[in-house]
Amino acid sequence: MRRLFYVLAVLASLALLAAAAVVALNLRGEEPLPDVAAAPVTPTAAQIERGRYLALAGNCAGCHTTRGGAAYGGGVGIETPFGTVFSSNLTPDPKAGIGGWSAAHFWRAMHNGRSKDGRLLYPAFPYPNFTRVTREDSDALFAYLQSIPPAATPNLAHKLRFPYDTQAALAVWRALSFTPGSFAPEPARPAEWNRGAYLVEGLGHCIACHGSRNVLGATEEKLGLSGGLIPVENWYAPSLTSRREAGVGDWDPHDIVALLKTGTSPRGSVMGPMADVVFRSTQYLDDADLRAMAVYLKALPDAGPAAAAAAAAPAAAPARRDARVMERGAKVYDQRCAYCHGDLGQGAQGAYPALAGNRAVLMDSTANLIQVVRHGGFLPSTAGNPRPYGMPPFNQVLDDDDVAAVLTFVRASWGNDAPAVSAREMMRR
Template sequence: MKRALKGLAGLVLLGALACALVVHLNLRGETPLPPQDVPLAQPAPQAVQRGEYLARAGNCMSCHTTQGGAPFAGGRGVETPFGVVFASNLTPDAETGLGHWTAAEFWRAMHHGRSRDGRLLYPAFPYPNYTHVTREDSDAIYAYLRSLPAVQRTNTPHALAFPFSTQAALAGWRALFFRPGTLVPDPQQSAEWNRGAYLVQGLGHCAACHSPRNAFGATSESQAFRGGLIPVQNWYAPALNHAAEAGVAGWPQEDVVALLRTGVAPRGSFTGPMAEVVFRSTQYLNDADLGAMAVYLRALPAHERPAPAVAPPSASAMERGAAVYSQQCAQCHGDRGEGRPGAFPALAGNRAATMENPTNLVRMVLLGGYPPTTAGNPRPYGMPPFRHVLGDDDVAAVSTYVRNAWGNRAASVGTMEIYRAREGRHP
C-alpha cells in the first residue's frame, strides 16, 4: 500500500512539474503590462500613415475581413486541419473590437500571442512570425487600427475539435513549438539584406506557407522556406531556396521586384494564394522595401534536393495528353509550349509545371486562375477551369504530357492525384 501511495505521489509530482514547465515556457520573455495604461485616444497622423503601410506589409486585411464585409471587422474563417479559427474584429469598437486595448496589450498579442484577457491565441494568427516585429512597428499598426471606423461585430467562436479547442492543448503546443524573439541584425550583411530579412521573416510571414509542417501544424526554423502544402487550401507553396521550385538566386534583381509588385515577371507569375498576397499586400510596398525583400530572397542559402528518379511516361498517356493539349491548351500556350510573352506563360522549361509535387499544375488545370490585378498589370490574362470539361483520365494525361514534352522531365500524374485535388484530399 505504501509503495502504491509513493508511486501515486511520484506521478502527481511529475505531473505538477510538467505543468509548471509548460506554464514557464508560455510565460518566458513576458514582462508585466504597464500599470494604469490606457487606450490611445488620438493617434498621430504620421503613426497612422506608417501603420497603414505596415498593415499592408503584413497582409492583415486578408484574414480580418470577410467577403463584402467592413475592413478589419473580422469574421473570416481560417480553416486548419484541427477546425476553423475565425479572425477577430480589429476595429476600435468598444464592445466587440479593440476599443479597450492598449498599445502594450496589442504588442503582447503580436509578440507573445496572448489576448487582452490573457488567453493564448491560436497560431492561425501568425504570431510565431509576428514575434519578430519591433515594438515601434507594432505601435504604428495599433495607431492605424485605432483610426479606423468602429464596427460592432461580435467575434465568431472558433469551431475546433476537442482537445484542440482547449487552452491546455494550446499551452502544450506553444511550449513545444513557440518561442518569442526578435531579429538581431546580422553585421556581416548589408542594411538592405537585414531589412529584407525583417520583412520576409516578420510581417511578411513568408515561412508560414513556404515551409513544411509537422503533424501538430508547426513549422521549424531549420526547415524554413523549404516548401510545404498549405493546410486545407491544398496549394503547394514551393521552396524559396530551391532552384527547381521557387528559388530566385539566379534571377535579376529587377525581375524579383517586378514579380512582387505586379505578380508577373519574365520568368514566372503568381496565381493561387500568392496572387492574393500581391493583390492585397506587396504591390503597395515601396521600392526600397521590395528591393530589400528581393536582396534577401536572392541570397537565401540553397537547399538543393537530389532529383528523384523518374520513370518515362507511358506512350498511351503522352498520346492522350497530346490530343487534349492540342484541343484545349495550344491556342494560348503554343504548339511547342512556347507561350505568348506578356499574356500566357511558356510551359516548356516552366518549373511550376515540372516540380516534384504536381499539386499546383493539377489545380490550375481543374480550377483555372489569374495573376493578380495590379497597377503594373491591370488586365491580367488568365486560364479557365477545366474541371467540368475534362475527366480525371484526361486531366492526368495532359498534366503528364506538359511535364514531359518539349524537353521537360517529371514524374507522371495519375488519376488518384486528380481525385485528391478534386476532393481537396491529400495523403
C-alpha cells in the same frame, strides 16, 4: 497497496512538474502590463500612416476582412487540419473590437500571442513570426487600427475539434513550439539585406506558407523557406531556397521586384494564394522595401548538397510513359491548351506562359498544376498589370483521367522530363 500509492504519488508529482513547466514556458518573455491610465499616448499622423503601410506589408486585411464586410472586422474562417479558426475584429469598437485595448495589450498579442484578457491566441494569427516585429512598428500598427471606423461585427467562436479547442492543449503546443523573440540584424550583412530579412521573416510571415510543418502544425524553422503544402487549401507553396522550384538566386533583382509589384515578370508569374498576397499586400510596398526583400530572397542559400549533386549528375534516360496515356493527353492538349500555350508549349510572351522548360510544370509536387487545370486561376490585377490574362477552369469538361493525362503529356513533351501524374495524386487533390 503501498507500492500503488507510491507510483500514484510519483505520477502526480511528475504531472505537477510538467504543468508547472508548461506554465513557465508560456510566461517566458512577458513583461507586466503598464498602468494604461498612467501613460496616455496620442498618435501622430505620421505614426498612423506608418501603421497603415505596415498593415499592408503584413496583409492584415487578408485574414481580418470578409468579402463585403467591414474593413478589419474579422470573421474570416481559416481552415486548419484541426478545425476552423475565425479571425478577430481589429476595429476600435469597444465591445466587439480592440477599442478597449492599449498599445501594450496589442504589443503582447503581437509579441507573446496573448489576448487582452490573458487568453492564449491560436497561431493561425502568426505571432510566431510577428514576435520579431519591433515595439515601434507594433505601436504604429495599433495607432492605425485605432483610427479606422469601428465595426460592431461580433467575434465568432472557433470550430476546433477536442482537445485542440482547449487552452490547456494550446499551452502545451506553445511550450513545445513557440518562443518569443525579436529581430536581430546581422552585422556582417548590409542594411538592405537586414531590412529584407525583417520584412520576410516578420510582418511578411512568408514561412507560414513557404515552410513545412510538423505533426503539431508548427512551422519547421530550421528548414526555413523550403516549401510546403498549405494545409486544407491543397496549394503547394514552392521552396524559395531551391532554383528548381521558386528560388530566385539567379534572378536579376529588378525581376523579383516586378513579380512582387505586378504579379508577373520575365522569369515567372503568380497564381493561387500568392496572387492574393500580391493583390492585397506587396503591390503597395515602396520600391525600396521590395528591393530589400529581393536582396534577401536572392541571397538565400540554394537547396544544399543534394541540389548540387543532382545538378552535377549525368542526365538520366527519359522516363518511360504509358503510350495510351500520352496519346490521350496529347488529344486533350490539342483541344483545350494549344490555342494559348502553343503547339510546342512555347506560350505567348506577355500573355500565356511557356510550358516547355517551365519549372512550375517540372516541380516534384503536382498540386498546383492540378489546381490550376481543375479550377483555373488569374494573376492579380495590379497597377502594373491591370488586365491580366488568366486560365479558365476545366473541371466541368475534363475528368480526373483527362487531367492526369494532359499533365503527364505536358511534363513529358518539348524537352520536359518529369514523372507522370498518377490517379492517386488526382484523388489527393
